[in-house]
Amino acid sequence: MRLRRFAAVLTAVLALFAGGAAGLLGTCGPFTDMANDLFCPFVLEIFYLGITTGTTATTYSPGDSVSRLQMAAFLSRTVDSVLLRGSRRARLNQFWTTQAATALGVTEVGLTPQFVKSDCTDLWVSDPGLQIVARVRGSDGAVLESWTSGINPRGVLVASGRVFIAANTNPGRMYMIDPSEPVGSVTTVSTALGVFPQTLTYDGSNIWSANSGGSVSIITPGGPPPWTVTTVTAGFSQPNGTLFDGANVWVTDFGAQRLFKLDGNGAILQTVTLGSGLAWPAFDGTNIWAPGGGSVWVVRASTGAVLATLTDNGLTNVQQAAFDGRRVLVTSGSDHRLALWKAADLTAIGSLDTGAGTSPLGACSDGKDFWVALSGAGGLARF
Amino acid sequence: MSAGRVLRGLLAAAAVLAGAAGGLIGVCGPFTDTANDGFCPFVLEIFTLNITTGTTATTFSPADNVTRLQMAAFLSRTVDRTLQRGSRRASLDQFWKTQTLHDEALIALGSSPGFVKSDGADLWISDQTDDLITRIRGSDGKFLQNWISSVNPSGLLVAIGRIFAAGNLSPGRLYMIDPGQNAGAVTTVATTLGAFPQALVFDGVKIWSGDFSGSVSIVTPGSVAPWTVATVTTGFDAVAGMVFDGTSVWAVDTNADRLFKLDSSGGILQTVTVGNVPGFPVFDGNNIWVPNVLDPSITVVRASNGAILATLTGNGLGGPYQAAFDGERVLVTNQSLGSVSLWKAADLSPLGFVSTGGGTQPHGACSDGVHFWVVLNGSGSLARF
Numbered sequence: 001m002r003l004r005r006f007a008a009v010l011t012a013v014l015a016l017f018a019g020g021a022a023g024l025l026g027t028c029g030p031f032t033d034m035a036n037d038l039f040c041p042f043v044l045e046i047f048y049l050g051i052t053t054g055t056t057a058t059t060y061s062p063g064d065s066v067s068r069l070q071m072a073a074f075l076s077r078t079v080d081s082v083l084l085r086g087s088r089r090a091r092l093n094q095f096w097t098t099q100a101a102t103a104l105g106v107t108e109v110g111l112t113p114q115f116v117k118s119d120c121t122d123l124w125v126s127d128p129g130l131q132i133v134a135r136v137r138g139s140d141g142a143v144l145e146s147w148t149s150g151i152n153p154r155g156v157l158v159a160s161g162r163v164f165i166a167a168n169t170n171p172g173r174m175y176m177i178d179p180s181e182p183v184g185s186v187t188t189v190s191t192a193l194g195v196f197p198q199t200l201t202y203d204g205s206n207i208w209s210a211n212s213g214g215s216v217s218i219i220t221p222g223g224p225p226p227w228t229v230t231t232v233t234a235g236f237s238q239p240n241g242t243l244f245d246g247a248n249v250w251v252t253d254f255g256a257q258r259l260f261k262l263d264g265n266g267a268i269l270q271t272v273t274l275g276s277g278l279a280w281p282a283f284d285g286t287n288i289w290a291p292g293g294g295s296v297w298v299v300r301a302s303t304g305a306v307l308a309t310l311t312d313n314g315l316t317n318v319q320q321a322a323f324d325g326r327r328v329l330v331t332s333g334s335d336h337r338l339a340l341w342k343a344a345d346l347t348a349i350g351s352l353d354t355g356a357g358t359s360p361l362g363a364c365s366d367g368k369d370f371w372v373a374l375s376g377a378g379g380l381a382r383f
Numbered sequence: 384m385s386a387g388r389v390l391r392g393l394l395a396a397a398a399v400l401a402g403a404a405g406g407l408i409g410v411c412g413p414f415t416d417t418a419n420d421g422f423c424p425f426v427l428e429i430f431t432l433n434i435t436t437g438t439t440a441t442t443f444s445p446a447d448n449v450t451r452l453q454m455a456a457f458l459s460r461t462v463d464r465t466l467q468r469g470s471r472r473a474s475l476d477q478f479w480k481t482q483t484l485h486d487e488a489l490i491a492l493g494s495s496p497g498f499v500k501s502d503g504a505d506l507w508i509s510d511q512t513d514d515l516i517t518r519i520r521g522s523d524g525k526f527l528q529n530w531i532s533s534v535n536p537s538g539l540l541v542a543i544g545r546i547f548a549a550g551n552l553s554p555g556r557l558y559m560i561d562p563g564q565n566a567g568a569v570t571t572v573a574t575t576l577g578a579f580p581q582a583l584v585f586d587g588v589k590i591w592s593g594d595f596s597g598s599v600s601i602v603t604p605g606s607v608a609p610w611t612v613a614t615v616t617t618g619f620d621a622v623a624g625m626v627f628d629g630t631s632v633w634a635v636d637t638n639a640d641r642l643f644k645l646d647s648s649g650g651i652l653q654t655v656t657v658g659n660v661p662g663f664p665v666f667d668g669n670n671i672w673v674p675n676v677l678d679p680s681i682t683v684v685r686a687s688n689g690a691i692l693a694t695l696t697g698n699g700l701g702g703p704y705q706a707a708f709d710g711e712r713v714l715v716t717n718q719s720l721g722s723v724s725l726w727k728a729a730d731l732s733p734l735g736f737v738s739t740g741g742g743t744q745p746h747g748a749c750s751d752g753v754h755f756w757v758v759l760n761g762s763g764s765l766a767r768f
Binding site: 029039041042043044045046047048049050051052060061062063064065066071074075078081082084085086087088090091092093094095096097098099100102103104105106107121137138139140141142143368382 | 448449450451452454455456458459460461462463465466469470471501502503504505541542543544545561562563564585586587588603604605606626627628629665666667668669670683685687692693707708709710711728729730731732749750751752
């Protein structure tokens with residue numbers, strides 16, 4: 001029987017049918033109170049997408065008004081559906097969430113990898129242990145290049161077709177890589193940043209560094225090095241992380257336990273008091289996810305309001321947050337864990353143990369996978 | 384004269400930049416009944432995106448309630464516009480749908496290519512006759528590698544930074560490739576799968592195979608081979624395609640004409656009767672598309688409850704074999720007719736079909752986010768759509 005059917009599969013030449021969809025018995029899909037008119041395809045689309053289930057299994061109640069509560073449900077499901085279907089992972093048929101350390105694809109990249117950024121194709125990983133910046137191909141995890149970085153490479157930034165690296169030195173430095181050139185030594189474009197720069201961000205014009213020595217530096221790219229640097233100290237204690245929300249630069253201050261919104265000159269426009277251990281935040285397009293200690297604070301960038309303090313994934317030593325379009329990942333070093341939240345509604349998705357001693361630190365997304373620097377294991381994990 | 388025209392052009396451009404867009408003469412864009420206040424930009428955005436056209440050409444009726452029917456139209460258009468604008472194809476200015484398969488879109492492969500998967504950059508193709516797994520660069524179709532020593536490689540899986548292939552043998556095998564290494568022999572990580580595994584899926588922890596002899600095998604990745612395998616036979620007759628919907632693994636039973644939802648141990652949680660000889664399905668984020676080879680038809684099943692939403696016919700179907708999803712569209716290969724059929728995934732409406740040529744026998748298919756890729760088993764080639 002089986003062979004006969006299988007043979008039929010290979011040999012059948014089948015006639016075309018007139019076309020259409022069967023199985024739905026109403027006048028418009030399953031709905032008996034809907035005309036099969038110009039509006040029917042719209043109703044069917046949101047039914048097929050799970051945005052509506054109808055008012056009953058066979059009615060849609062097309063003439064009813066929509067309350068704000070119902071509207072919230074419809075809009076929420078619409079956002080979720082669009083983000084899921086529009087993701088790179090959906091296009092590659094990858095709907096799983098990695099749940100076991102054995103399922104992490106780990107690339108050995110160095111001794112103590114710290115921070116990682118994607119240029120959409122490759123990953124760039126700083127490693128102060130070997131004093132290199134490694135280039136890893138995102139598609140297959142192959143180590144492509146190791147750039148000799150100079151002293152203490154730390155935070156990484158990909159902007160303007162170049163890769164920039166903060167050097168955790170006194171005074172601070174900034175290195176630059178032209179990724180189209182043959183591998184070699186980085187170019188030092190400034191040696192006059194504030195003390196101990198940790199991370200970098202870009203506002204479309206200038207590069208900003210958060211310096212744990214108590215300042216923020218604003219670097220103006222252009223021309224032969226050294227590039228112009230302005231360092232601002234007023235109001236800062238130990239800046240650590242920095243990000244740009246499309247309008248303003250924000251800085252997490254480890255010492256002050258605060259999140260600062262800055263103006264174009266580095267002056268503090270707004271202060272958001274958070275808590276201890278503030279590390280390296282991420283922006284999800286609407287909100288800032290600021291990890292610190294055992295919490296992740298979610299702050300609305302447009303107002304500075306704290307929307308939530310997340311502690312539900314059981315972490316105690318959170319480090320860096322990263323956003324992939326739908327989810328936020330947070331690394332937790334001494335817990336050796338990675339935790340995930342759904343960014344749109346702040347619900348916890350779960351967490352994963354990366355193994356004792358792995359000390360996950362820096363993280364980023366390349367739009368498909370999260371990548372995590374395992375600073376204790378010399379590896380770069382694909383999550 | 385030329386300098387004067389340039390100057391006038393610059394002045395005109397500056398005027399446009401300094402003021403509002405021309406042509407919209409109402410208070411808020413074209414709408415005379417909507418104030419130019421804090422809400423106006425929202426109204427203009429959905430007007431610009433053609434999510435609304437207003438209640439008339441010059442009115443939006445901002446205080447009117449919205450009926451569920453009107454809301455459906457707004458939400459449906461919102462989904463469509465967002466998916467289209469957010470796609471990689473839109474970013475690359477590729478708004479066309481291939482309607483003729485030109486020779487330039489074909490890449491020569493081996494004797495009998497079967498299945499294809501993308502790792503986001505490269506394509507991986509199995510060939511059971513040549514016992515090869517071939518790597519093709521997606522951006523330009525350049526041949527990159529042949530991996531050897533894989534007897535009867537069938538279904539493929541890209542997961543955990545590795546490429547996996549089902550060894551279509553009895554007992555079944557699981558092969559693995561580290562794509563960061565130089566091409567060579569595949570690594571055999573398991574030799575005790577159920578007989579004749581066809582397709583592979585990953586659930587975030589374990590790799591599952593659908594075995595044509597009537598089982599599913601659950602493989603636990605480990606640090607050293609052989610990896611642990613648990614094979615479940617209860618309730619299965621001839622498993623072919625598999626999908627993971629983010630929560631559960633689903634298995635297609637070709638002989639039983641069933642789609643099974645499985646628990647984490649391979650037990651059958653739910654049974655959905657589909658069409659005649661189902662093949663290799665795809666999940667689109669909400670629904671599972673199951674091609675039924677002999678009907679020929681596509682059964683669309685809601686993953687959250689197992690309900691059959693629609694049974695699609697026509698649209699050039701002829702021996703539908705494998706489905707693939709690119710974020711907006713579902714493509715199905717028509718093995719016996721030598722064509723591929725396309726649907727808009729969000730509303731199941733047909734988008735037409737394209738001939739691949741007589742005897743080409745389109746087999747496996749996948750998306751890399753920009754293109755669909757289709758294995759033409761009969762002509763030994765890979766087609767880019």
